[in-house]
Amino acid sequence: MMATGLVAIDSTIIATAVPSIVSDLGSFSSFPWLFSVYLLTSAVTVPVYSKLADTIGRRPVLLFGIAVFLAGSIVAGVAWSMPILIIARAIQGIGAGAILPLSITIVGDIYTIEERARVQGYIASVWAIAAVVGPTLGGVFAQLGIWRGIFLVNIPLCIAAAWLVIRNFRETVEKRSHRIDYAGAALLTASMTLVMLGVLEGGTAWAWNSPASIAIFGAGAVLLVVFLLVERRATEPVLPLHLFQRRIISSTTVLGFGIGVGLVGLTAFIPTYLEVGTGASPLVAGLALATFTIGWPIAASLAGRFYLRIGFRTTTIMGGVIVVAGTVVLALLAPHPSIALVAISCFFIGAGFGFAAVPSLVAAQASVDWNERGVVTGSNMFARSLGQSMGAAVLGAIANSIIAGMGGNAHDAHTIVTASVAVFIAVAVIAVGILLSAIWMPRVVKVVPVVLEPATDATGPLPTAG
Numbered sequence: 001m002m003a004t005g006l007v008a009i010d011s012t013i014i015a016t017a018v019p020s021i022v023s024d025l026g027s028f029s030s031f032p033w034l035f036s037v038y039l040l041t042s043a044v045t046v047p048v049y050s051k052l053a054d055t056i057g058r059r060p061v062l063l064f065g066i067a068v069f070l071a072g073s074i075v076a077g078v079a080w081s082m083p084i085l086i087i088a089r090a091i092q093g094i095g096a097g098a099i100l101p102l103s104i105t106i107v108g109d110i111y112t113i114e115e116r117a118r119v120q121g122y123i124a125s126v127w128a129i130a131a132v133v134g135p136t137l138g139g140v141f142a143q144l145g146i147w148r149g150i151f152l153v154n155i156p157l158c159i160a161a162a163w164l165v166i167r168n169f170r171e172t173v174e175k176r177s178h179r180i181d182y183a184g185a186a187l188l189t190a191s192m193t194l195v196m197l198g199v200l201e202g203g204t205a206w207a208w209n210s211p212a213s214i215a216i217f218g219a220g221a222v223l224l225v226v227f228l229l230v231e232r233r234a235t236e237p238v239l240p241l242h243l244f245q246r247r248i249i250s251s252t253t254v255l256g257f258g259i260g261v262g263l264v265g266l267t268a269f270i271p272t273y274l275e276v277g278t279g280a281s282p283l284v285a286g287l288a289l290a291t292f293t294i295g296w297p298i299a300a301s302l303a304g305r306f307y308l309r310i311g312f313r314t315t316t317i318m319g320g321v322i323v324v325a326g327t328v329v330l331a332l333l334a335p336h337p338s339i340a341l342v343a344i345s346c347f348f349i350g351a352g353f354g355f356a357a358v359p360s361l362v363a364a365q366a367s368v369d370w371n372e373r374g375v376v377t378g379s380n381m382f383a384r385s386l387g388q389s390m391g392a393a394v395l396g397a398i399a400n401s402i403i404a405g406m407g408g409n410a411h412d413a414h415t416i417v418t419a420s421v422a423v424f425i426a427v428a429v430i431a432v433g434i435l436l437s438a439i440w441m442p443r444v445v446k447v448v449p450v451v452l453e454p455a456t457d458a459t460g461p462l463p464t465a466g
Helices: 002-013 015-025 033-044 046-056 058-077 082-110 113-143 154-168 182-201 211-233 241-245 247-267 270-278 282-310 312-333 339-366 370-405 413-440
Strands: 169-172 462-465
Touching (some): 002 154, 015 082, 015 113, 033 046, 046 082, 058 154, 082 169, 113 282, 113 339, 241 247, 247 339, 312 339, 312 413
Antiparallel strands (some): 169 462
16 A cells, blocks of 8 residues: 555656746756656556566566666655756656556455455545645745655655565565567567657647557557567567467456546546636636545445445446546536536446456456466556547547637536536446446456465465555
C-alpha cells in the first residue's frame, strides 16, 4: 500500500502546483508534457516489468521501480528548467511503471481468493485518499512558494516503501536459466511509445491528419506487426500471445480498456462541466467528483463477498449494469447541470467500477500460475492506461469539435454543457461495452490455488508475507 501510495500521491499532487512551476521555470506551452511524458513512460514499461517479474521475481523489480522513481523525484526537486523537469517526470514514469502493477501482482501472490477483494479495496482506498490529500498538499506547497516540495516529499516515502518491501516481502525464486526476450521488449516499448505519443499529442501538437501524425501511427503499426512476428518465435516472449486465446484473459483485458476510457471521461470533464455550467468553485466540483473515488473502494471491498457467492462473471456483470445505469442517468440529466445529481451519479458509477474491476482482475489472476500472473496483471493495467490515453484523445476531440462548432468560447456555459453532454453520452456507450465484456467472461473460471508456504519441491517462486 505504501508503494501504491507513491504513485497515487504523485498522480494527484502536481496539478494544483502547475501555475507556480510555470511562473518559476517558464515555458507555459511545455507544461502539458509534465503529465503526458509521465503517462507515456509509466504505461509502455508495464509489460516489460511484468515479464521480468515473472522471470526473476517480484521483489527486485519492485525495488528497482522504487529506486528509479526516487531518482526521478530528486531530479525533479532540483530541476532548473522545464526541459529538465520533463525529463525527471519521464524518469518517474519509468519507475511508476513497475510499482503499481507489481503491487497488485503481489496481492495476487500472497492472498487467497477470499482475501484479495478486501485488499484490493484497501488499495482503492489509497487512491481515494490521494485524490483528496494530493491536490491539497500540492496547493499548500504552491502557496508557500516551495513547489519543489511536491517532488522532494517522495524521498522519505520511497525510502519507507523500499524498507517495508525488504523487511516484509520475501520470495524463493527457482534458479534456472532464462532467455530474455530483448528484441520483443524493445519492439513492444518502441511501438507502444509511438502509438501513445500519437494519441496523446494528436489534435494538440499536430493535426490528426498531418504528416507527423500519419508517420507516427504508421511507424508504430509497423513495429507492432514486427513485434507480433518476433513473439511467435521467441522462447520466452515478453508478452505470451497464447494467453489472449483464453477468454478470461481477453475479456478482462478489454474490460480494463473500457474502464480506462470511462475513468478519464469522468475525471477530465466533470470538473469543467460543473465549474462552467453551474458556476461551482473548483473545490465544490472536486468534491462532487470525489464521490466517485468513494464509491469505488467501498464496492471493491464488498466485491469479494459477492464473487464468492455468485461467481466472478455475475459480480462483474452486476458492476457493469450499475455503470451503465449511472452513466445513462448522468447523460440524461447533463443538459440541466446539478451538483447534487452529478455527485450521486458519480458515486454509483464508482461503485459499478469497483464491482466490475476487482472481480475481473482477480479472476484473471486466479486463472494462471505464478510465472504468468505478472504478465496477466500487467496486461490489464496497460490496457487501462491505454484506455485512459485514447479516451482522453477521442473524448477531447468530441468536446473540442462541438465547442468549435458553437463559436469556440470555452467559457460559455451553454457551450460547455452541450459539449459535456456529448462526452457523457460517449461514456455511456463505453459503459455498455464494459457490460458486454463482462458478459463475454466465461461462466466458470478454473482457479489455480495460491501456495502460501514455501515448499522444497517448488517449481516457481513461493512468496511469503512478513
